[in-house]
Every structure is written in C-alpha cells, then in structure tokens.
Amino acid sequence: MPEPFHGFRGASSGPSRGTRLLPYKGVFARSIVTAQPGFRILPRVETDRALVALFDGLPASNISDNMNRMAGTAGLQPYHRPGVPLRGVALTVHVRAGDNLMIHHALQLVRAGDVLVVDGEGCIDRALIGEIMKNVAKMRGAAGAVIDGAIRDVASFREDDFPCYARAVCHRGPYKDGPGEINVPVSVGGMLVHPGDIMIGDDDGVLAIRPGEARAVAEATRKKAAAEAATLASIAKRQYDDSWIEKALKAKGL
Structure with missing residues (x-):
C-alpha cells in the first residue's frame, strides 16, 4: 500500500484547518488549501528496488536505443564527477520557477535509493539546490538528483560522487514560498517522469524507465551491448562489416 502523507513537520496527526483529505488509490493524500492554492503531496509510489540492479553496467545510450530512441532528457548536463552512474527510484517534485520550498520538504521524505527529480519549469534564473541541500540529500541516502x-x-558538485543533472548554473538563490507538489508526474528536460520510475544516468545523460517495462528493456539492452561489443572487436581485427550501408541506400533508391 502506498505510504500515507504524514504532513509537514510539526503538523498534527489529524486534519487541520486549511487542509482537506483527498482519496488517491485507496488511501488519502493531504491537499493543502490556502489563500495561495497549489500545494499537494500524494502518497509514495512503491517500486521493487531490485529492478534498479537490472541496469547495472548498461550505458544510457544503449538503454535509450532500446526505448525507440525517444526516451531521456534533452538539455540537462551532469555536474558530478565523471564516470559516476546514477541508479535509483524517482521521488518527484514540481515547483514554481525559482522556488525550492517543496524541494526542502521532499528532502524530509527521501528514502535510501531515491532520486530527487525536480520539475523546476526549466527556469535558470535562480538555483534550486546548492551544496547544503546536496549534502542533506546524501546524508539521508538519496541516490542522486535530476533538476530541470x-x-x-x-x-x-564537480568534486563529488553524488550524481546530479541540471540545466544550468546560477549564483542567485531561490525563493521559499511555494507552491509545489510531491509524488506527481513531472516533466524534466522534455521527459515525462512518474513517481517510482527507475532513473538511470551516466556521462551521456539521464532517462526514466517505467517499472513494468524494466525487465524487457534491460534484456534488450544487454543484447544490444553484446552486439556493439562484437562490432568493436571486429573493428580491432580490421574485419568490420559495413554492408548494411549499401542495403540502406538501395532501399532509398540509390
């Protein structure tokens, strides 16, 4: 069963003035109703963490090739130490451009192996996280962060093994007013991410995989990786077969 929302720090256990409980997949999530609407925290979506290990050692490029070459983010860059992979499960956050109040609250909810996936609406005028928030995330076991x-x-970040992908760098700090949402579908770098999705990243970029598709994608990717290894071996032996090019051109009428 999804984990119920326990409220902000200091909140009482029952409904309070200014809140209401909304049904969501058989449980109740708390929707904060204020003069400034837009706060929402839905229950955690549970994912079998063993699925993450299926992608160990697999490059993001090969995984993307086996997701119709249409998956993954565009415009987000890795800012951590090169060669460190991202592997984890999405804890999603949607915030108002330039505001990180709900990211701070998400850090209170993070579990070991979670990847903080933040839809910051692509705003690069204010930084949403910095060294302090990164270290809090690490302290609480987060596996990384993906920030639009x-x-x-x-x-x-560049000196750290904590995987972080972002759109840009900006010295200006964020607002802390909200609104925002946690555990909702978000868009990061043009990629739709659902809470509980498997997050995979390396030096080439980052992508999200639906848990129900994980085994099939991982199996196809391992076959693709084996085929590419064979191709590289043939090149090393000066036996590369590029006959596919003529076949492709012939199919185009050339």
Missing part, C-alpha cells in the same frame, strides 16, 4: 532548473556551488 539551475544549481549553484557547482565546484562542490
């Missing part, structure tokens, strides 16, 4: 927005304190 800006970060700051970039030197601390």
Whole structure:
C-alpha cells in the first residue's frame, strides 16, 4: 500500500484547518488549501528496488536505443564527477520557477535509493539546490538528483560522487514560498517522469524507465551491448562489416 502523507513537520496527526483529505488509490493524500492554492503531496509510489540492479553496467545510450530512441532528457548536463552512474527510484517534485520550498520538504521524505527529480519549469534564473541541500540529500541516502532548473556551488558538485543533472548554473538563490507538489508526474528536460520510475544516468545523460517495462528493456539492452561489443572487436581485427550501408541506400533508391 502506498505510504500515507504524514504532513509537514510539526503538523498534527489529524486534519487541520486549511487542509482537506483527498482519496488517491485507496488511501488519502493531504491537499493543502490556502489563500495561495497549489500545494499537494500524494502518497509514495512503491517500486521493487531490485529492478534498479537490472541496469547495472548498461550505458544510457544503449538503454535509450532500446526505448525507440525517444526516451531521456534533452538539455540537462551532469555536474558530478565523471564516470559516476546514477541508479535509483524517482521521488518527484514540481515547483514554481525559482522556488525550492517543496524541494526542502521532499528532502524530509527521501528514502535510501531515491532520486530527487525536480520539475523546476526549466527556469535558470535562480538555483534550486546548492551544496547544503546536496549534502542533506546524501546524508539521508538519496541516490542522486535530476533538476530541470539551475544549481549553484557547482565546484562542490564537480568534486563529488553524488550524481546530479541540471540545466544550468546560477549564483542567485531561490525563493521559499511555494507552491509545489510531491509524488506527481513531472516533466524534466522534455521527459515525462512518474513517481517510482527507475532513473538511470551516466556521462551521456539521464532517462526514466517505467517499472513494468524494466525487465524487457534491460534484456534488450544487454543484447544490444553484446552486439556493439562484437562490432568493436571486429573493428580491432580490421574485419568490420559495413554492408548494411549499401542495403540502406538501395532501399532509398540509390
């Protein structure tokens, strides 16, 4: 069963003035109703964490090739130490451009192996996270962060093994007013991410995989990786077969 929302720090256990409980998949999620609407926290979507290990050692490019070459983000860059892979499960956050209040709350909810996936609406005018929030995420066991927005304190990210992908770097800090949502579908770098999706990344980029598709995608990717390894071996032996090019051109009438 999804984990019920326990409220902001200091909130009482029952409904309080200014809140209402809304049904969601058989449980209740708390929707904050204020003079400034837009706060929503839905229950955690549970994912079998063993599915993440299916992608160990597989490059993002091969995985993307086996997802019709249409998956993954565009415009987000890795800012962590090169060669460190991202592997985890999405904890999604949608925030108002330039505001990180609900990212701070998401850090209170994070579990070991979660990847903080933030739809910051592509805003690069203000940083959404920096060194302090990164270290809080690490302390609480987060596996990484994917930010469709800006970060700051970039030197601390580049020296770190904590995987972080973002759109840009900006020294200006964020607002902390909200609104925002947690555990909702988000868009990051043009990629739709559902809460509980498997997040995979490397130096080439980052992508999300639906848990129900994970086994099929991983199996196809391992076959693709084996085929590419064979191709590289043939090149090393000066036995590369490029006859497919003539076949492709002939099919185009050339």
